[in-house]
Amino acid sequence: MSEIILELDNIIKKYENQEVIKNMSLTINKGEFLTLLGPSGCGKTTTLRIIAGFETPTSGSVLLEGSHVENKQPNERNVNTVFQNYALFPHMNVFDNIAYALKIRKVNKVEIKKRVSKMLSLVQLEGYEKRKTDQLSGGQKQRVAIGRALINNPQILLLDEPLGALDLKLRKQMQVELKKLQKKLQITFVYVTHDQDEALNMSDRIAVMNEGIIEQLGTPEDIYERPATKFVAGFIGESNLFNTKIKKIDEERISVQLGENKMNVNYKNYDNSKAKESYVLIRPENIKYSTSKPQFGLIAIIKEHSYIGSIIKTTMELESGQEIIVCDYDKKKDLIGIGSEVWMSFEPEDVVIVEEG
Template identity: 60%
Template structure:
């Protein structure tokens, strides 16, 4: 079993740790299809009021995990508890959860209001209460003026809000969201990320959100669970998993990270056939261990280096201008190239960018350099 790094520092998690059962508990969950494991040995606690994201590449097990929480997929082993109640064997309609799917799954022949009211009508809620709750929810998602419209006449962002309202109007304990923003264009997706987080804070229920988009998870989540090959690789706040990745997979998957292999010797990582990278003493890293050095591109400096920085010389191989930033690809030794990201805030520096073939010195502060086994 792969060791899991977990850190719980969100307000919701801190509150949940003090007493009461977590909103969702996955207890040693596995899901097998024949000889293949979709999810292995998954144990997680998700506290009430958290915005919790399952993040990872396609096929990592995140959607399977979400479907097991919702009751659409039965685990091969383990237990699923909602607010302390074992619901492992219960069908979806007997679990106090609702799901927002990537396709939204709206009824095209029904109006916006009737789509939102659908679940309440099936539960036998009275007409007056349905009217009140649907109206309040449409107002909350800023769709009050569109109650009589059909889904086909709405924009992608409006359809996403209808699907969200339809799920939330039932007042579930937990809302499951399976990549609900994936079909939106980039600008609208970023707008909806902010709006979805605001709605979650206002309503205060637990959101379990599946995504493969690292920026999305960092923007919206109280905690992020990074998965790969059916395993949890790391679980913590967005800052934890980005700034302090537990292994090379998390370091490379969460944004861009320079991973330089080498051998640890006396406070340096000696690259194969290249220079030594000063990293300082590292607890738990044995002399002569094979390691990778991980440094984020934005943590490396090309200009204004200071005396407290570790330094190394390389050759500029490519310069990529992208508006607010410029990325330099710098070869440290044949086969090992790192990227360096600079903000384009100084016009004189922009006009005097480094060119291919130039020798440059780069530097970083020791605390920004991670040594990973």
């Protein structure tokens, strides 16, 4: 059983009577990589600042290893933060930036040198000790910031969009390095981002936030394959959402009707009382199309083919006017011409039901 290291209990945060965090409860396990994911203004950075102690919740509790810390200052919590702008000291070299917290605590010079050397090795910056921060690349600056945050062995490392200022190639490289570092140190990481790919690639669990609440908490696979709400389905990856008739048949099956077409789907414990608030989700990679009529299908018109590296993305339009996205990983097959009429289909096991949210 996982050991809980941090608990947010019924957190509310108001600014001038506006609730930016709405009765949030969340538990974070020791040694896990948890990501707060959502659009700008959803409350994820405010949540991180409450954990760090830079913000005090209007109400609710923050418990670190079972002890209340909601009213404690940042330096009274064994939690460190890496900011998006890194917040390095420009007048100090790499060694002094990383050693700063130890010097404040008056650790002896021999111990400081030993621990900084170990940290430089850990973040792959050996030989950069005497460099000023303005002589470093973006990725190197980020490593210095991480080294400085880790030097005191915090229980939790908080990271507020630390890769946002990096170019795409370096960002992907740093994602891999950060995940390896977290696994090696077994320190709890709480990571804030609006980048869904970043969250899916790095996280043990993801909390998808929207307007101050957590819409869904789960593994990357859960969030992508089984989104709980329309918002999560639309925010994570590309989605085809159908507002359709759904009827419960029994505890194991539902009936889905799209236009004149009806199919029965294995779907446990569907709540029929929410039928008017539910949608059918089909991911683009799970849709097929051809000129031959399938057992279950909808007529569509090909609008566009786009080459996107490893996939061909096809946009088509249904008779209802709804646009559908299809992703195909077979780039060698012959593409059906623009303006052609095709049959769009999918397998019953690829149906996911999501609520309005």
